[in-house]
Amino acid sequence: MKDGGMEFRPDADDPKRVHIKGGLPEGVAQAEITFRARGGWPGSRAVRRSGAEFARLSTTTLNSQGGWEITSTQLALEEAAEYIRQVRRRLEARDAEIRRRREAVDLRCPSCGADRAYIGTLGFITANTRILSDEPSRLDQHVVQQHAYRCESCGSMAYFADGYLPHPLPGGHRS
Structure with missing residues (x-):
């Protein structure tokens, strides 16, 4: 079961493993907590919490x-529970910040004042220019995904880079 940036296996009530990809301390890319008991090979085995x-x-x-670099540390059960609580607090703070940023975006058209509607994701092709030329290099092309919002009155557009905020934004109803 997934819980924000954490995945509990086989379930959240009594997991054997907790995979963590979000809400981690600075510098840590991912973490895993495995609940263990003595016995088995190599000296301990994974068991439910x-x-x-x-x-x-x-x-x-x-x-x-x-x-x-992977580092492994043995923790007491209460230390593991505290680590999970800290991750949850960081995830909640991150979610609150994302909500605050999403709600702060003004989708009204600056030209006519009408609300812009979400029209989906558009891909823009970007490339560096060739050496000694203004022509784009075909070998260096990239597609940059942008979330697009269009004013239904005058057609003006607003774009947001993919990966920063969940879309559609509040107020940006689908057209």
Whole structure:
């Protein structure tokens, strides 16, 4: 079951593993908490939280050479629960900030004052120019996704880069 930036396996009530991709401390790309009990190979086995004796936290960070580094730490069950609570608090703060930013966007047309309507995602092709020429290089083309809003009265457009805010924005009804 997914919960924002966390995925509980097999379920949130009594998981064996918690995969975390959002709400992590600075520098940590992803983390996993595995609930464990002594026995099995290599000395402990993954069990549901209700039968766990301890937890193992594995974090993935980017090292100074640009490669990924995985660090594993043994935690007491209460420490693991506190780590999950901290992640939830960061996710809630992130969601509140996104809501605040979304609600702050004014989708009224500056020309005529009418509300703009969401028309979907458009792809813009971008490219660097060739050396010694103003022609675009075909080898260097990229498609940049933009969320588009159009004024139904005068046709003016507003674009928002993909990946920053969830779309459609409040007030930007679909046309």
